[in-house]
Amino acid sequence: MTETPNYELFAFWRTSATYRVRVALNLKGLTAEEHVINLDAGENRGESFLAVNPMGAIPALVANGSAPITQSQAILEFLEEAHSANPLLPKDLHGRARVRSLVAMLVADTHPLLTGRIKKYLVGNGHMDDAAFRNWQINWFTTGLQAFEKRLAMDPATYCHGHNITMADICLASIIVVMRIFKIEVADIPHITRIMALLDANEAFAKAAPLNQIGAPKP
Amino acid sequence: MTETPNYELFAFWRTSATYRVRVALNLKGLTAEEHVINLDAGENRGESFLAVNPMGAIPALVANGSAPITQSQAILEFLEEAHSANPLLPKDLHGRARVRSLVAMLVADTHPLLTGRIKKYLVGNGHMDDAAFRNWQINWFTTGLQAFEKRLAMDPATYCHGHNITMADICLASIIVVMRIFKIEVADIPHITRIMALLDANEAFAKAAPLNQIGAPKP
Numbered sequence: 001m002t003e004t005p006n007y008e009l010f011a012f013w014r015t016s017a018t019y020r021v022r023v024a025l026n027l028k029g030l031t032a033e034e035h036v037i038n039l040d041a042g043e044n045r046g047e048s049f050l051a052v053n054p055m056g057a058i059p060a061l062v063a064n065g066s067a068p069i070t071q072s073q074a075i076l077e078f079l080e081e082a083h084s085a086n087p088l089l090p091k092d093l094h095g096r097a098r099v100r101s102l103v104a105m106l107v108a109d110t111h112p113l114l115t116g117r118i119k120k121y122l123v124g125n126g127h128m129d130d131a132a133f134r135n136w137q138i139n140w141f142t143t144g145l146q147a148f149e150k151r152l153a154m155d156p157a158t159y160c161h162g163h164n165i166t167m168a169d170i171c172l173a174s175i176i177v178v179m180r181i182f183k184i185e186v187a188d189i190p191h192i193t194r195i196m197a198l199l200d201a202n203e204a205f206a207k208a209a210p211l212n213q214i215g216a217p218k219p
Numbered sequence: 220m221t222e223t224p225n226y227e228l229f230a231f232w233r234t235s236a237t238y239r240v241r242v243a244l245n246l247k248g249l250t251a252e253e254h255v256i257n258l259d260a261g262e263n264r265g266e267s268f269l270a271v272n273p274m275g276a277i278p279a280l281v282a283n284g285s286a287p288i289t290q291s292q293a294i295l296e297f298l299e300e301a302h303s304a305n306p307l308l309p310k311d312l313h314g315r316a317r318v319r320s321l322v323a324m325l326v327a328d329t330h331p332l333l334t335g336r337i338k339k340y341l342v343g344n345g346h347m348d349d350a351a352f353r354n355w356q357i358n359w360f361t362t363g364l365q366a367f368e369k370r371l372a373m374d375p376a377t378y379c380h381g382h383n384i385t386m387a388d389i390c391l392a393s394i395i396v397v398m399r400i401f402k403i404e405v406a407d408i409p410h411i412t413r414i415m416a417l418l419d420a421n422e423a424f425a426k427a428a429p430l431n432q433i434g435a436p437k438p
Contacts, residue, residue, distance in 0.1 A: 054373065055366060066313055073292075073327065074319035081312055093300055094285055100293035108292065108327040113337070121358065127346045139340065147274060154273065 004083075005063040007032035010052060012039045013213035014181065016111055016174040017072040018059040022213075023170045024076050026204035028083045032061070036215050039116070072174075073107055076167050088167045099161045102151060102168035106175050110144030114178070141179050145186045148172065152191035159195055165202070173199045177210055223302075224282040226251035229271060231258045232432035233400065235330055235393040236291040237278040241432075242389045243295050245423035247302045251280070255434050258335070291393075292326055295386050307386045318380045321370060321387035325394050329363030333397070360398050364405045367391065371410035378414055384421070392418045396429055 007025070009032035011018040025032055037043045037058050044056045053060045053068045060068035061075050063082075069075050080088050089096045112118075114137055122128045122136065152160060160168035176196050179186070199205045210216060226244070228251035230237040244251055256262045256277050263275045272279045272287045279287035280294050282301075288294050299307050308315045331337075333356055341347045341355065371379060379387035395415050398405070418424045429435060 055369065063313075067317070069313070069316045069320060071320040071323035071327070073323050074316045077319055078312060078316040081315065093297060094282075094288070096300065097288045097293045097297040098286070100296055101288060101290040104290035104292050104327075108290070108323075108331055112327055112331045117362075118332070121355070122346075127341075127351065132346065136340070143336075150274065 004030060006065075008035060008062040009033070010035045010037050010049065010058050010060040010062070010068070011213075012037055012058055013216040014178075014210050015039070015058065016178045019177060019208055019210060020072040020170050020174045021059045021061060021075050021079075022208035023173065023205055024079050024088060024167075026207055027088065027165065027170075028079060028086050030079070030083065034214070038215065073103065076103075076170065080167075088165070088170070090162060090164070090166065095161060098155075099166045099168045102148065102160055103171045105148055105151070106144060106171045109147075110140060110175060113140045137182060138184055141175070141184055142186045144175065145189050145192060149189040149192050152195070156191060159198070165199075169195065169199055172196070173205055181210060223249060225284075227254060227281040228252070229254045229256050229268065229277050229279040229281070229287070230432075231256055231277055232435040233397075233429050234258070234277065235397045238396060238427055238429060239291040239389050239393045240278045240280065240294050240298075241427035242392065242424055243298050243307060243386075245426055246307065246384065246389075247298060247305050249298070249302065253433070257434065292322065295389065299386075307384070307389070309381060309383070309385065314380060317374075318385045318387045321367065321379055322390045324367055324370070325363060325390045328366075329359060329394060332359040356401060357403055360394070360403055361405045364394065364408050364411060368408040368411050371414070375410060378417070384418075388414065388418055391415070392424055400429060 007030060009018075009021060009025070011022070011034050013036070037049050039058070043049055044058060050056055052062070053070065055070060057070050059072060059075060060070050061078070062068050069078055076088060089099055119133055123130065123133050128136065155161075157163060159165055160172055172192065173196065176192075206212070211219070226249060228237075228240060228244070230241070230253050232255075256268050258277070262268055263277060269275055271281070272289065274289060276289050278291060278294060279289050280297070281287050288297055295307060308318055338352055342349065342352050347355065376382060378384055379391055391411065392415065395411070425431070430438070
């Protein structure tokens with residue numbers, strides 16, 4: 001893509017998936033006009049957002065009035081293909097596969113277990129009380145991050161893969177920032193802890209931090 | 220890649236994620252030497268498989284003795300990048316984004332809720348009896364497929380995207396074949412039903428059907 005399109009991002013301050021897109025835009029030096037869709041107020045199910053995306057799902061990225069692109073992985077791949085600057089995937093086939101595998105460990109194996117609709121089902125239908133749900137959260141954050149840590153330990157590098165930030169780092173940070181909101185900690189993940197300190201110090205990540213977004217609770 | 224590498228696939232007859240890789244290999248006219256890892260017997264946690272993949276995760280694809288590539292999405296993208304014949308993604312950026320978004324609706328939003336480890340947690344720790352877990356399964360198969368149906372209805376075509384088979388069709392079929400094993404049905408999904416009939420008639424999909432694999436129960 002030679003000209004940068006006019007991006008609109010339908011977003012909410014807190015969600016892990018929206019955070020991923022914000023970081024990717026920042027890393028690529030792109031900006032998007034952000035439209036806040038307040039999930040706590042059910043705005044994603046409101047008429048005006050359903051006219052944009054009948055699925056009611058955020059994040060949704062609209063480029064020059066295109067059909068909305070949904071699902072954070074698809075948006076990251078789209079931005080990568082549309083904007084070659086500051087690549088978020090390595091060049092070699094096996095490196096790309098490793099990064100995408102790391103991404104899936106978090107975005108597919110871990111995060112979907114921890115979303116609002118899962119809480120609604122498990123708590124709402126009476127099977128779990130709040131403490132049991134918190135144990136569920138802790139269990140899957142721990143399982144996911146310990147498995148991820150093990151992968152990192154097999155090929156230690158500056159970042160999750162090699163010496164450049166990739167989609168794997170974006171997805172790792174997206175899990176950690178949400179875990180912080182829930183005040184959950186996972187022990188014995190030294191590679192993750194070291195990499196997360198680097199990412200915390202990176203402006204593209206800091207600017208995307210949930211508590212820095214419009215609509216976030218004031219400290 | 221000019222020469223076809225020597226592929227080894229660590230696999231089990233029943234899993235949705237292994238099925239995706241088998242179909243992709245078939246569609247691209249590739250073959251892999253298959254090593255059965257019997258999940259029911261815990262072979263994925265056995266010493267000999269952990270020497271191949273310390274994560275104990277299948278499917279794992281090894282190309283010419285490479286480090287194993289894990290996570291079905293990463294393997295599909297790898298095969299697509301390594302073998303341009305019979306593309307599994309469209310050429311245009313927005314089409315690719317739509318296909319990857321459809322993939323994520325199933326592979327990230329739906330399938331991870333329905334795996335063995337989730338059953339183990341929900342049933343094993345006493346919160347759910349078998350009937351309650353079956354309701355959980357039915358709920359997420361239904362939620363995932365009805366959302367997917369809605370996306371298909373917005374842009375109806377021969378397959379999930381346009382007139383060629385893509386990763387979205389592979390992932391759709393991977394959900395349906397597992398749902399059949401569980402004898403679960405979802406009503407009112409006419410686009411999915413029509414597309415699935417096409418895929419059932421396609422040799423690449425039929426050959427990959429779980430019950431046709433080594434280790435499957437005899438009818």
